[in-house]
Every structure is written in structure tokens, then in C-alpha cells.
Amino acid sequence: xxxxxxxxxxxxxxxxxxxxxxxxxxxxxxxxxxxxxxxxxxxxxxxxxxxxxxxxxxxxxxxxxxxxxxxxxxxxxxxxxxxxxxxxxxxxxxxxxxxxxxxxxxxxxxxxxxxxxxxxxxxxxxxxxxxxxxxxxxxxxxxxxxxxxxxxxxxxxxxxxxxxxxxxxxxxxxxxxxxxxxxxxxxxxxxxxxxxxxxxxxxxxxxxxxxxxxxxxxxxxxxxxxxxxxxxxxxxxxxxxxxxxxxxxxxxxxxxxxxxxxxxxxxxxxxxxxxxxxxxxxxxxxxxxxxxxxxxxxxxxxxxxxxxxxxxxxxxxxxxxxx
Amino acid sequence: xxxxxxxxxxxxxxxxxxxxxxxxxxxxxxxxxxxxxxxxxxxxxxxxxxxxxxxxxxxxxxxxxxxxxxxxxxxxxxxxxxxxxxxxxxxxxxxxxxxxxxxxxxxxxxxxxxxxxxxxxxxxxxxxxxxxxxxxxxxxxxxxxxxxxxxxxxxxxxxxxxxxxxxxxxxxxxxxxxxxxxxxxxxxxxxxxxxxxxxxxxxxxxxxxxxxxxxxxxxxxxxxxxxxxxxxxxxxxxxxxxxxxxxxxxxxxxxxxxxxxxxxxxxxxxxxxxxxxxxxxxxxxxxxxxxx
Ligand SMILES: Nc1ncnc2c1ncn2[C@@H]1O[C@H](COP(=O)(O)OP(=O)(O)OP(=O)(O)O)[C@@H](O)[C@H]1O
Ligand SMILES: [Mg+2]
Numbered sequence: 001x002x003x004x005x006x007x008x009x010x011x012x013x014x015x016x017x018x019x020x021x022x023x024x025x026x027x028x029x030x031x032x033x034x035x036x037x038x039x040x041x042x043x044x045x046x047x048x049x050x051x052x053x054x055x056x057x058x059x060x061x062x063x064x065x066x067x068x069x070x071x072x073x074x075x076x077x078x079x080x081x082x083x084x085x086x087x088x089x090x091x092x093x094x095x096x097x098x099x100x101x102x103x104x105x106x107x108x109x110x111x112x113x114x115x116x117x118x119x120x121x122x123x124x125x126x127x128x129x130x131x132x133x134x135x136x137x138x139x140x141x142x143x144x145x146x147x148x149x150x151x152x153x154x155x156x157x158x159x160x161x162x163x164x165x166x167x168x169x170x171x172x173x174x175x176x177x178x179x180x181x182x183x184x185x186x187x188x189x190x191x192x193x194x195x196x197x198x199x200x201x202x203x204x205x206x207x208x209x210x211x212x213x214x215x216x217x218x219x220x221x222x223x224x225x226x227x228x229x230x231x232x233x234x235x236x237x238x239x240x241x242x243x244x245x246x247x248x249x250x251x252x253x254x255x256x257x258x259x260x261x262x263x264x265x266x267x268x269x270x271x272x273x274x275x276x277x278x279x280x281x282x283x284x285x286x287x288x289x290x291x292x293x294x295x296x297x298x299x300x301x302x303x304x305x306x307x308x309x310x311x312x313x314x315x316x317x318x319x320x321x322x323x
Numbered sequence: 324x325x326x327x328x329x330x331x332x333x334x335x336x337x338x339x340x341x342x343x344x345x346x347x348x349x350x351x352x353x354x355x356x357x358x359x360x361x362x363x364x365x366x367x368x369x370x371x372x373x374x375x376x377x378x379x380x381x382x383x384x385x386x387x388x389x390x391x392x393x394x395x396x397x398x399x400x401x402x403x404x405x406x407x408x409x410x411x412x413x414x415x416x417x418x419x420x421x422x423x424x425x426x427x428x429x430x431x432x433x434x435x436x437x438x439x440x441x442x443x444x445x446x447x448x449x450x451x452x453x454x455x456x457x458x459x460x461x462x463x464x465x466x467x468x469x470x471x472x473x474x475x476x477x478x479x480x481x482x483x484x485x486x487x488x489x490x491x492x493x494x495x496x497x498x499x500x501x502x503x504x505x506x507x508x509x510x511x512x513x514x515x516x517x518x519x520x521x522x523x524x525x526x527x528x529x530x531x532x533x534x535x536x537x538x539x540x541x542x543x544x545x546x547x548x549x550x551x552x553x554x555x556x557x558x559x560x561x562x563x564x565x566x567x568x569x570x571x572x573x574x575x576x577x578x579x580x581x582x583x584x585x586x587x588x589x590x591x592x593x594x595x596x597x598x599x600x601x602x603x604x605x606x607x608x609x610x611x612x613x614x615x
Contacts, residue, residue, distance in 0.1 A: 205455075207453055207455045208458075210413060210451065210455075211451065211455045211457070211520075212468075213413060213416060214448065214449040214451075215444070215469035215472050215473070215520065215521070216442065216444045216445030216469060216472060216473045217441070218441055218472075222472075229459040230459075
């Protein structure tokens with residue numbers, strides 16, 4: 001047993017920085033703080049402008065599905081809630097992620113492990129290009145080209161699956177549905193998720209892949225055995241990143257989704273919602289009070305997106321630590 | 324560093340010289356086998372290896388008789404690993420790698436067009452220098468990973484696990500924690516786990532690339548015992564930098580060297596001859612630690 005008074009005194013363990021190090025440290029600290037400050041200011045601004053709404057409606061602003069400004073002269077007659085829109089944001093984003101993630105995994109695995117070098121360069125360039133297309137172009141294309149296609153698919157889909165509530169369309173009106181918006185969002189999100197997936201898959205340890213081959217594994221066996229488990233948590237981070245993008249998408253959804261203030265889960269029908277496009281739709285001719293409500297809606301969206309991104313970086317970081 | 328294994332080997336080897344006729348079921352110990360072009364075991368004929376433009380290995384012809392241990396020795400960079408990876412077609416996974424010559428397994432060229440490389444690798448197992456158990460699997464799953472990869476159905480997985488771990492000399496240490504991750508073992512245990520993993524596929528040949536380079540003397544000895552035991556039923560090729568190890572475990576030794584140009588085979592013979600009476604002075608210098 002070592003006696004307490006015999007434990008040697010701990011020495012201080014600090015390394016001193018050189019001048020260059022110190023300057024660099026200052027610069028990057030400032031930069032890092034600056035972006036935090038901006039983020040905080042945006043949040044504070046939205047809270048300040050929308051605070052009245054939260055105190056008037058409380059939690060029902062988030063859950064309510066009616067958006068009625070009532071008498072423009074009398075704010076007490078207004079009933080405002082973004083429940084339907086929030087739900088719609090979640091539904092379209094989930095559709096987008098459900099479609100985008102498997103596609104991104106397939107594309108990333110193909111690029112990293114199957115494609116000839118030439119094709120790999122082309123595919124990577126195309127994906128970068130798709131990522132750079134402005135969302136309004138996506139919106140117009142979605143409306144003009146994708147809409148009829150999705151409509152054609154929706155009708156038989158409804159016929160076969162209408163015993164499952166989310167696929168039934170009692171109104172019989174298809175068209176600008178959450179499904180269309182979700183598919184469009186998926187296309188917009190695929191490049192992001194793919195690039196993250198490629199990044200993690202390309203780092204799969206070579207020695208484990210070799211071990212799979214040496215055990216008589218096929219290429220697909222090695223991928224399933226080593227690459228996919230290795231990339232799992234990194235991929236979750238990528239999916240979250242895509243989710244953040246899908247949640248915040250405005251114009252493309254505005255053009256391809258019929259905003260209806262009614263919480264519903266029917267993804268094929270021409271009725272849905274999205275917080276971001278709600279703001280874009282109402283912003284132009286909003287009354288002063290409605291404007292405040294839009295700010296509040298903005299704050300909710302801001303927080304949701306922030307949360308998703310924090311979760312993403314948390315998961316990505318955790319996966320780094322495990323390795 | 325004398326071990327019982329070394330003695331066993333020497334007894335067997337000296338037996339050959341004294342009464343070769345007694346060895347009829349183990350003619351494998353006969354030195355002539357190194358040059359014999361048989362239908363059995365593994366054989367290379369004039370193999371070369373390139374990495375892009377770099378000619379790494381030139382004109383190696385060697386015969387590995389069935390159920391023997393052959394040590395590949397030589398200084399770093401002389402192409403031992405490259406040669407080993409040619410023996411089960413792992414070389415082709417390196418971009419721009421190329422080869423020439425023939426590798427005959429039971430008389431058939433494994434590089435022939437109609438050979439299924441996947442099936443062939445199941446019969447020619449490999450253990451790498453760095454222990455590499457699959458981190459996402461527990462110890463038991465690691466052992467049967469090859470069966471899963473090959474989609475081989477096995478009704479008695481538990482028996483396979485116990486049998487392979489026992490043969491790899493690991494069973495007693497891990498039998499109570501088969502469910503813990505493979506990465507939770509010590510380096511030496513991990514390496515034996517990797518050997519057990521290869522054994523599950525019942526290979527005819529086992530290729531080992533410096534399997535003990537990361538291990539302590541105790542674990543090394545355990546692995547060596549395992550190798551000697553395994554050689555009763557399979558052909559083993561082992562790369563090693565440890566001369567005592569080569570002497571302890573191998574029946575034959577092949578000395579590789581790269582003097583500026585591509586690596587090549589200097590000489591191959593019974594291990595006892597390589598160590599006591601090498602034909603080439605460079606071999607003598609190397610095994611006696613004068614260079615490399
Ligand atoms: N993946 C590779 N790409 C390019 N060159 C390689 C590659 N692997 C090996 N080489 C080259 O081939 C030659 C032989 O390498 P090899 O790994 O076979 O040597 P070795 O005898 O196993 O050495 P060591 O004892 O250090 O493991 C070396 O010159 C090496 O630089
Ligand atoms: Mg090597």
C-alpha cells in the first residue's frame with residue numbers, strides 16, 4: 001500500500017505555444033466564435049420577433065393545424081398553428097431520406113468498389129454538379145417533368161396499397177403530393193449523402209477487406225462483412241446532414257407541394273405541408289401579427305434543423321472515436 | 324531457445340538421411356521433393372511479380388510438398404510477402420499489379436481462366452502479419468466468419484468453433500467468453516483467433532505472413548506449436564524474420580534476396596541444410612546474421 005503522503009506531488013503538464021501557434025490559435029478561435037455568435041444572433045432575432053406568438057398560443061402554435069389570421073384589425077381573433085406544416089416537413093424529409101439513403105449507399109459502394117476509374121471520375125463530377133443545381137431549378141423540373149411521372153406511379157400504388165392508411169387517397173386527387181416533394185428532395189439530397197458515404201467507405205480498413213477475400217469471400221461479401229458495418233455510424237451522420245437539408249428546403253417544395261393546413265399522413269394525396277414553404281408563401285402579404293407568427297415558425301424550423309445537425313455531428317464524432 | 328519442437332523436427336529430418344525407406348508415408352520429408360514436380364502440394368514455376376512498372380519478384384520456382392512446413396526467409400523488401408500473396412491470388416487486389424509464370428495447386432494452374440479464385444482461396448488460407456479479427460463480430464462469430472462469407476451452411480457451428488479454437492491453441496483461454504468482441508483479446512490471442520478463422524474452412528494449404536512479428540515469446544511459442552501440429556494435415560508456408568523460428572518450425576527453407584534488382588530465390592533446401600551447410604555464401608551470411 002502506498003501511503004497518501006508518499007504519493008509524489010503531481011507536476012504541471014502544460015506545453016507552451018510558440019508565437020506562430022499563438023497567433024494561429026487566436027485567429028481560428030475568433031473565427032469559430034464568430035460563427036457561433038452569428039448563429040446565436042439569428043436565434044435571438046427570431047425569438048425576439050416571434051416571442052409574442054409563443055406567449056399568445058403557447059404549445060398549440062406547434063401542434064395546432066389551423067392558420068387563420070381572423071380579423072386583421074384584431075389579433076385576438078387569430079388562430080395560428082404550424083402543426084400541419086411541421087408534420088409535413090417531417091413526412092417529406094423522411095420520404096426523402098428513406099429513398100436517398102439506400103440510393104446513396106449503392107452509388108457510393110459502386111463508385112468506391114466496382115466502377116472503373118473513368119466512370120468513377122464521371123460519376124463524381126455528375127454528383128458534384130447535381131449538388132450545385134439551384135433548388136428553384138429542381139422545383140421547376142419537379143413540377144414539369146417529375147409530377148406527371150409520379151402521378152402515373154401513384155395511381156396503381158394507391159390501388160394496391162390503399163388498405164395501408166398512408167397510401168390511401170380518399171380525395172382521389174394526386175399531383176402535388178408529399179410523395180412527389182419527397183422524391184424530389186431525395187434527388188437533391190442524394191449527392192450530399194453519397195459524398196459522406198463515399199468518404200467513410202473509402203476508409204474501410206484494407207487489412208479487414210483482405211482478410212475477407214482470404215477467407216474465400218466475394219467482393220460483395222467483403223463489402224457486407226467489413227465495409228458496411230465500418231461505415232454505419234458515419235452513414236447515419238450523412239443521412240442526418242441530408243435530413244437537415246430536406247427539412248430546410250423551401251422553393252422546390254413550394255413548387256411541388258400543395259400546402260393544406262390539415263395534419264394528414266396520406267403521402268400520395270395532393271395535400272401536405274412544409275414549414276419553410278409556409279414562410280415563403282405567406283411572407284409577401286402577411287399582416288404584422290402574421291409576420292411575427294412566421295418568425296416564430298422560422299425559429300421552430302431553425303431549432304429542429306439545428307438539433308438534427310447537432311445529432312449528425314455527434315454521431316459522426318462518436319463513430320470517429322470508435323475507430 | 325531449444326524447444327521440443329526443434330528436436331522433433333531434427334529427429335524426423337535425421338531419420339530421412341539414415342533410413343529414407345521407412346518414411347514411405349512421409350516421403351514429403353525428402354529433400355528431392357523441393358525440385359520434384361508432383362501433382363501434390365503447391366508449386367510455382369517461374370513466377371514473377373510486378374507493381375506497376377516495378378519488377379518486385381523474378382523467376383521463382385519452388386515446390387511445397389504436401390503436409391510440410393516451408394519457411395520463407397530473406398531481408399526486408401526481397402519479395403517474401405509478394406510471393407506469398409501470389410500463392411492464393413491476393414496479389415491481384417493491388418491496383419496495377421501484374422504477374423507471370425504458373426502457380427500449380429494439386430497440378431492445376433490457379434491462374435487459369437477457368438479457376439474460381441474464390442473457391443481456391445477457401446482451400447489456400449492465409450494469416451496476415453497484423454492480427455485482423457473482424458471488429459464487428461465476437462470471438463465465436465469470427466471463427467465461423469469464413470463459413471458465413473462462403474455461404475457454407477453448418478449445423479454444428481458450436482462444434483466447429485470449439486474444434487478450430489482448440490486446434491489453434493486458443494480454446495482454453497476463450498471458452499468462457501466466446502461472446503466478447505474479437506478485438507478484446509491480446510495480440511497473440513487475436514493472431515491465434517485468425518488462425519482458427521482460417522482453419523474453419525478446412526484449407527489444404529495455410530499461408531502465414533510473419534504471424535508472430537507482433538507477439539511476445541510466449542504467444543510465439545504457442546503459435547509455433549500450433550503450426551507444427553497443423554502441418555500433420557496441411558501444407559504450410561510461413562514467412563519469418565526470425566531464424567530460430569524458421570529452424571524450429573520448418574522442414575524446408577527458401578532464402579530470397581533482392582540485390583538491387585527484383586527479389587529472387589537464392590536457394591531452397593531442407594531447413595537443416597540451409598542452417599548447417601548452405602550452398603550459397605549469401606545464405607550462410609544471412610542465416611548467421613551477418614547481413615539483412
Ligand atoms: N502494394 C505495393 N505497391 C507497390 N510496391 C509494392 C507493394 N507491396 C510491395 N511492394 C514492393 O515490392 C517489393 C517486395 O515487397 P514485399 O512486401 O514482398 O517484401 P517483404 O520481403 O515481404 O519485406 P518485409 O520482410 O519487410 O515484409 C518491395 O520493393 C516493395 O517496395
Ligand atoms: Mg512482408
